[in-house]
Amino acid sequence: MVLLWPEGKMPNSRGVEVHDSIARQRIWMVGQPRIYAFMATKSEQTGTSVLVIPGGGYVKQAYETAGITFAKWLNSLGINAFVLLHRNPASPDVEESSTVPTMDAQRAIKWIRSNATRLGIDPNRIGVMGCSAVADDMASVGDSLDSVAFRPDFAILVSPVISMSDAIVHRGSKLCLLGKDRASDKTFADRWSMELQVNAQNPPSLMIHASDDPAVSPLNSVRFYEALMSNGVKKSSLHIFPFGKHSIAVRNQPGSTAHWPQIAEDWMREIGVLK
Secondary structure: EEEEOOOHHHHEEEEOOOOOOEEEEEEOOOOOOOOEEEOOOOOOOOOEEEEEOOOOEEEEEEEEEHHHHHHHHHHHOOOEEEEEEEOOOOOOEEOOOHHHHHHHHHHHHHHHHHHHHHOOOOOOOOHHHHHHHOOOOOOOOOOOOHHHHOOOEEEEOOOOOOOOOOOOOOOOHHHHOOOOOOOOOOHHHOOOOOOOOOOOOOOEEEEEOOOOOOOOOOOHHHHHHHHHHHHHOOOOOEEEEOOOOOOOOOOOOOHHHHHHHHHHHHHHHHHOOOO
């Protein structure tokens, strides 16, 4: 386990002491943002790594089903996995709710990349499962990691919340991330609509979604894919399956949705990040 921020230097903090709150295999409050390393076995090691960011609508994080389970699957492919537990926007310690998950995620990527030699991994093959297209560095605190690149080299997005547009947004995620006072501010909402932040420097991304998702419209993935294509990120891929609903897991998925883990593996090999 690695704590992401040095003592007394955690950005976007009021200095309020917060303790972990865990219930029903979900973490509802994170005291200290951190990552847990799940390293591939030496005989299967590929050098590729993925930062796994468990989802939960910015209210909680499903660290078991969308964290540890994904990490074990990645390990079976020879991929090192780092499961992130980031601060939630509703934490009483947080000053600016909208930026805090991104801050912690960017810091995690910086830490992984800066320790690549020691860990025996490739610093140019670090991906994420669950990420945003934010181009600004929000993780600078004046230490040695400030100079380390925070962008992932690829992304795998499963049932992602992408847009803050009222037409397709997951309203709960929007309210939790932006806050009730600013959720109706279109300019501010557009800042956090990731399809509007895409540029040519975005990493290639794989979107996995189900058309019967009752929580997050698959149009979130469609719009992100369109933005990637418009900006020349040509190695990206989009797969929308007829069934699977919102909790698309590694195992026990209906029909063709069961093939998504193989599709993800093949895609990683196809774009050259899994060798």
